[in-house]
Amino acid sequence: MRALTVGAHGLLLEVDTADEVGALHAELLRRAAAGELPPVTEIVPAARTVFLDGLDDPRGVAAALATWDIPPLTATDRPTVDLPVVYDGPDLAEVAALWGTTADEVVRRHAATAFHVAFCGFAPGFGYLTGLPAECHVPRRATPRTRVPVGAVALAGPYTGVYPRSSPGGWQLIGRTDAVLWDPARENAALLTPGTQVRFVPVDRARDTERVR
Numbered sequence: 001m002r003a004l005t006v007g008a009h010g011l012l013l014e015v016d017t018a019d020e021v022g023a024l025h026a027e028l029l030r031r032a033a034a035g036e037l038p039p040v041t042e043i044v045p046a047a048r049t050v051f052l053d054g055l056d057d058p059r060g061v062a063a064a065l066a067t068w069d070i071p072p073l074t075a076t077d078r079p080t081v082d083l084p085v086v087y088d089g090p091d092l093a094e095v096a097a098l099w100g101t102t103a104d105e106v107v108r109r110h111a112a113t114a115f116h117v118a119f120c121g122f123a124p125g126f127g128y129l130t131g132l133p134a135e136c137h138v139p140r141r142a143t144p145r146t147r148v149p150v151g152a153v154a155l156a157g158p159y160t161g162v163y164p165r166s167s168p169g170g171w172q173l174i175g176r177t178d179a180v181l182w183d184p185a186r187e188n189a190a191l192l193t194p195g196t197q198v199r200f201v202p203v204d205r206a207r208d209t210e211r212v213r
Helices: 018-033 058-065 092-099 103-112
Strands: 002-006 010-014 042-045 049-053 080-085 115-120 127-130 145-148 152-156 159-162 167-169 172-176 197-202
Touching (some): 010 058, 018 042, 018 049, 018 115, 042 115, 092 103, 092 172, 103 197, 115 197
Antiparallel strands (some): 042 049, 127 159, 145 167, 152 159
């Protein structure tokens, strides 16, 4: 783990893998809740880093972190969200070709994968979900769409994501869900937060998906 102070009150922690980010983030949250971490205003994970803000002594925290034994993250450490999905996206056949298989097999593999939210970004409520093996990683579209519909389930690189609102986007669209990803009126506005486990549950194309609130 590499530590870099940011300004007078920030500390950026860099690790090598997404799994290490998840484990570090979970341990920081656990210790903060237990009063074992100095007061901090933000703990924000990203693809390879975790940022802490609001620290009185970032260098002191960095020195203490160097002595921590950080356990690997397990499934029991994470809350779980099930997302009902109709797998009828316009790029499903293209993804099947990239995977060297059929559209039905893409659906089976994707729905059988245990995902977790590595970090959030791009738009409020958008989670970057990891879990697909390297052979299932796909490139972004050569030409992004000017409008991706809300609820689109999409793939790009190592990630799966669900668009919380209509926006431009270049990810490969394989399905759709009616789950409400971002609702400011809800106690937790974001349905998907870092560390959350996600299961995609196929539903029949002939009926609407159920809204998850």
